Amino acid sequence: MLQALFIEENKEKVIEGLKKRYFLEIEGMLSIIKKILYLLDDKRRIQLKRDAFFFSFNKISRQINKLIQIGKNEKAIALYDKYNNLKKDLIYRKTILSSVSKELLKNLLSIPNIPHEYIKKGYSSKYNEIIYNHGKINLSTIKKLSHWEFSKKMELINCELGAKISGSGFTIYKGKVARLHRAMIEYFIEYNLQGGYIEYAVPFLVRPVAIIATGQIPDKEKQMYYLEKDNLYLISTGEIPLMNCYREIILKESQLPIKITAYTPCFRREAGSYGANVRGLNRLHQFDKVEIIQITTPDFSYYALQEMVQHVKNILISLNLPFRLLRLCGGDMGFTSAITYDFEIYSYTQNQWLEVSSISNCTNFQSNRLKLRYKKTNRGKTQICHSLNGSSIAVQRILAVLLENSQTSKSIEIPETLIPYTGFKEILFSSYQI
RNA sequence: GGAGAGUUGCCGGAGUGGUUAACGGGAUAGUUUGCUAAACUAUUUACGGGUAGCCGUAACGUGGGUUCGGUUCCCACACUCUCCGCCA
Secondary structure (H helix, E strand, O other): OOOHHHHHHOHHHHHHHHHHOOOOOOOOHHHHHHHHHHHHHHHHHHHHHHHHHHHHHHHHHHHHHHHHHOOOHHHHHHHHHHHHHHHHHHHHHHHHHHHHHHHHHHHHHOOOOOOOOOOOOOOOHHHOEEEEEEOOOOOOOOOOOOHHHHHHHHOOEEHHHHHHHHOOOOOEEOHHHHHHHHHHHHHHHHHHHHOOOEEEOOOOEEOHHHHHHHOHHHHOHHHOOEEOOOOEEEOOOOHHHHHHOOOOEEEEHHHOOEEEEEEEEEEOOOOOOOOHHHOOOOOOOEEEEEEEEEEEOHHHHHHHHHHHHHHHHHHHHHOOOOEEEEEOOHHHOOOOOOEEEEEEEEEOOOOEEEEEEEEEEOOOHHHHHHOEEEEOOOOOOEEEOEEEEEEEEEHHHHHHHHHHHOEOOOEEEOOHHHHHHHOOOEEEOHHHOO
8 A cells, every 4th residue: 555645745656657557547547546635635634623623622621520620510510511512523523534534545545556667667468578588498309298288198187187176277186296296395495494584384264354454455356265154265375374474563673674485375266267378287276386575674675676586586597497587567567566577487388488486576565554564773763664575486387397398208307406305306107108 | 163251552461431541571762880781761653733842633452322521331343362062
């Protein structure tokens, strides 16, 4: 959530930023900005009057008390008879202030974060900038199977069985692929621990208040699974429980930066998705991800962002996968983000890039919703923290591309770095009846 | 699922229809001291006004109600804990 005061002081900057997202094109969003400024002004005037009114009212109440204590009851009665009729005014001022405040908050919650100055205008992924390429894409002469063709022959990934149990978009992994899946999670977490992140294990079901705080409501509500009976949402990312560990907290500056990692499954409804993009493991209703987050001071957050990008880059290099780094354009970024970098890896067999990590600096936008603040040691003033989140990494996307790109005529070769975690070097086709 | 107890500031924790929410702890600032410690004083959340010293208002789970005045009384809701039952 942006601060109303910030919008007031940086109106042009805010509008410019929202244009980069093509946000103002959505049904009269410009009028929301105007409304916020009007409401803020209104709120100030109302509060000023109310405070003055309450001041005199409180004074009278105290006078009445004094009169009663010294036994001058008649005078007291005269006073409260006189001021009894002001009560309506009191209630009126109280309710009007709270309704204006609520209205202001409601409007503020609907405005996304302002993009960083680097961010280019654009309404879709077409306008994302490629920052960096790594690894050669060599189209081998061996005819490789896509991971879903592979899974039909090998029985090691069974989408049909997943569908039988839970519907399409759910998958069963067996044998060495199940082990590889688990090994990746362990490797990613271990890598993050080496990078100074503390491991958390967290709940996968959360309250509405938690997803409002991290910003999935109102932006991504349709994407979330909701358990009506218990009023709980299934998490769509580990960011939700991790960031909510720090909801309504005042930290000391010396505690920052906070670096956390956690493995969680992620649940997404993906309503309306169809076609080749959703085949096999490409888009699932339940997938696995190891997440990293950082909570920092405002000065430090862009440094932390670079550090996180570098960290994920090194993981991908260690897996020997061809990848590229993108900076998302305004229209493709998430609601809470000021700047987002995506890592995509290349699948030879699918002939397409697949997103495996998305790293965002949410600046103070998310922390403001979370009421996550810190206090400088040499000054009394509390300030809003900056928060960052990133995937490190999405498990199934890596799995899919590993199965495809590492195919030889006989087997799938496990990358060196994963072998200590899998306990085997290859998955032989012969043993699984290709 | 059944029964009961609770929710107070940065943290712990008392409490009452009435000045300023006791007391303790932490943190920060200032004073004193050769340093540290100790001691003393002040501050501690949100919003608004003022260049500033400062001033005002709100805040005892949330929302209503009674009252000149509610942290306290009444109503509704949310959440937390304990015990019983069930259970990995």
